Amino acid sequence: xxxxxxxxxxxxxxxxxxxxxxxxxxxxxxxxxxxxxxxxxxxxxxxxxxxxxxxxxxxxxxxxxxxxxxxxxxxxxxxxxxxxxxxxxxxxxxxxx
Numbered sequence: 001x002x003x004x005x006x007x008x009x010x011x012x013x014x015x016x017x018x019x020x021x022x023x024x025x026x027x028x029x030x031x032x033x034x035x036x037x038x039x040x041x042x043x044x045x046x047x048x049x050x051x052x053x054x055x056x057x058x059x060x061x062x063x064x065x066x067x068x069x070x071x072x073x074x075x076x077x078x079x080x081x082x083x084x085x086x087x088x089x090x091x092x093x094x095x096x097x
Contacts, residue, residue: 024061029058
């Protein structure tokens with residue numbers, strides 16, 4: 001295997017360039033399809049760290065223009081909320097006894 005293909009593209013889900021290229025060769029040619037097939041873009045960053053690289057790999061492998069590829073959709077919350085923040089809110093809302 002080419003060492004370049006061992007590069008991790010999605011750090012949250014530990015998905016390599018080779019895995020993404022293999023998925024593209026299998027017919028998964030949209031970021032959403034790759035996300036559902038490999039979980040690339042489903043980690044803590046919600047694709048903010050890998051969506052551009054995934055789109056570039058699709059363009060390179062298929063010859064599609066970036067404008068012809070539907071990007072991953074962003075799901076709220078746009079910025080992850082630490083669980084500690086939610087725990088503090090719950091503590092503040094507890095009735096005093």
